[in-house]
Amino acid sequence: MASLSFPRSIIRMVWKQFQRKEITLTSAIVIVLIIFFVGTTLFSPAKPPTFLTRLDDMQIDLNKLKQDTKDAILIEQDDGEVFVAFRLKDSAHFLNDDRGGRLLFTYRPEPQKSSALPLTSATNGRDFTVNMPLPTYPLTLANNTFLINNEHLCSSSLNMSFVVLVHTATENFLRRASIRETWANHRIFRNHTIRIAFLVGQPEKDSTQVLIEHESVMHKDIIQGNFMDSYRNLTHKGVLGFRWVSEYCSHAKYVVKTDDDVFLNVFKMFEKIDTNVFNKQKHIWCPVRQNGTSEIQREKGKWKIDASLFPNMKHYPVTYCNGYFVILTGDLISSLYEASRTTPFFWIDDVYLFGLLVDKVGGVKFETLPNLNLNENKAIECFNSNVTCDMFVANANSDGVMDRLWFRAINQNIALVKKYSNNLLLKNLNTTKT
Template sequence: MQLPCCKLRTHQWCFLLFNVLLFHALLFGADFVEEYLLQPFQGTYTDVKVLEVRERARKLDMTTARGNITQQYAISNPEACSGKDIFLLVLVFSVPDSADHRETIRRTWANRTHVKEFLIRTLFVLGSAPSLSTQDTVLREAELHGDIVQGRLIESPNNLTPKTILAMQWVVTYCPIARFILQANETAFVNFATLGDYLLTLRRHKEDLYVGRVVHQEMPDRDPSSPHFLSLNQYPDKYFPDYCAGSAFVLSQDVARKVFVASAGVHSPVPYDVFVGLCARKAGVAPTHSARFSGGRHIRYNACCYQFIFSSADVGDDQLASIWQDLRDEKSCSLLETYYGLVACKALTYLDKFSFFSTGIIRDADSHG
């Protein structure tokens, strides 16, 4: 018996094939172009100011300044990296009153301390606590876990740029041996296994690495009524520099040094992730795009998809626990399962942007509940 689908004429098969190819081009095309065609080349630096930043970063020695720098931190935790050969230093930006969420992160994705035999060290970076009782909780937490670094600056969304500078200062002062630095928001999920494998198998030179989901040619907000308004005096350029979205990105140690040195000459009140991009540009470092970082987007969960990606944004505590359990069970995903997992989570993630789709799912769920 011949199946009905086998009776299709040639032009009908061509039409189906065209639509399948178009679907994949729309779903993966932009990521493919950015991943493989828009990567930075090893630079040849002729700009005197760029060369100056790079040379100052190369010669940077914070040994004599450690005593003064310690005063900038309520909890400096100077021994957190002492005597350890750290492959990946993870700085999770958290807020003082998120103790429960930090504990969830410790139990889940930050519970992994090695990739193969290479050491991962996770620290939480905080600003000042809003009350003495919260600060007491933070101090007890720091004593118990030894993974808190707290700067003496007001914890606020408006202070993420100085918080980033403090974090980079801490790295170059107290952890200059870490090969790579991952900066992540506390609402992110990070897959250390896949990210570690990626960093271990890098074919490019290990210096000048600044990798994440790159944002290209974003325009500053020129609407005076917007809370993110930037005047021409504050930022005169038409576009922001290419930068890695702040949910999660990785720097090599030399780039952390270059960003810290360059930050002294960058004063524009841009978002903190754009600020890192400005500092990197000032140091002659171009960001590297990887579609396996989600940027600011939450990726719809699929076990085989999450075994492949590096990060996802806005993951709640309950979902973190279930994701971590799946990863611990080490379900083996075949190439085909990984492919379909990526197609499913990517398609649903993009569809999430359409409110009518999300609303429809919720209504369907309610009607069948």
């Protein structure tokens, strides 16, 4: 209390001046309020911020929350824990008067009797719980989906053979660079037009975001969604791709979905187009997982599914694709995107994008693609052999492998290279070293 003796002595002096009518009552009140504010700020011990510790009796109005929120980010961890961070306006009714800040909710997907899952919020070391409806459909259905949108990448004036949607992690700059300079380098091809769009979410680090924005300015092939870039957000990324094609590249004859560690023998792709292998409608070519043959993991594993999802089932009830490489006819994409509006969200993207949505659309034909390989060492061995490697798709996860496979594919497919490449590539054929 000794720390308050100085402001208290001043208050007593002001009171005596008022009693002697040396100052007015209004002036005295103003002076006392100023002294009280300064005194409690400078002389009082630091007071920890006040947090809400109970929401049991608090009715959360989601519309009001949206009005009070500057932005919200969904963060999904690999272990299944999910965080929704709300950055509130200073006027937010969730906080006292003029105190701005952040309110952090988390939920853990566990079986519940009710339709709402529990959300817990860690505030100053304490938890509180409230039942709150969870997002039911993909986040990329929202109006503010595109944080980065290169809408002119796929010009309507182009006779687009196919557009490639690459699911890529935000920090994989070198992988994207390798793809641009090898099998997806649209500047070196003729007779067929190809464009590539790299799909990303939001990175954890601001410095990574700056680099992505610079990359987008340089190459104009980045599409960024308003969600955190994580494994459990791949479904959001996939719907983002469907939406982008529907709105900005709907004239593409074929759409290829792949990952950033996949090498495509693009010359064989062109050959299949020219020989009418893909001359169909409402078709998907991929590594097919037939209905009732793919086991649902319940106990453990990377794809462990809670018992509340697909209850009483041992296998997924739809045919779907292993999504590392999928070819779709262009007429399907808008229908798949529209189907996501009424198909409840499921975080395993292969099942959702190429199973549940396809099943909702109906009438789609699956065909198995041959010569796909996910063993990087076998791919290197195949392309290094003296005979032409028959691999259509190969894994290229390690640094430099994408470039090595590309150079070997050129040397092994000279006739196709000459048929589908322009002078920019042809003039370097004799000088290329593997």
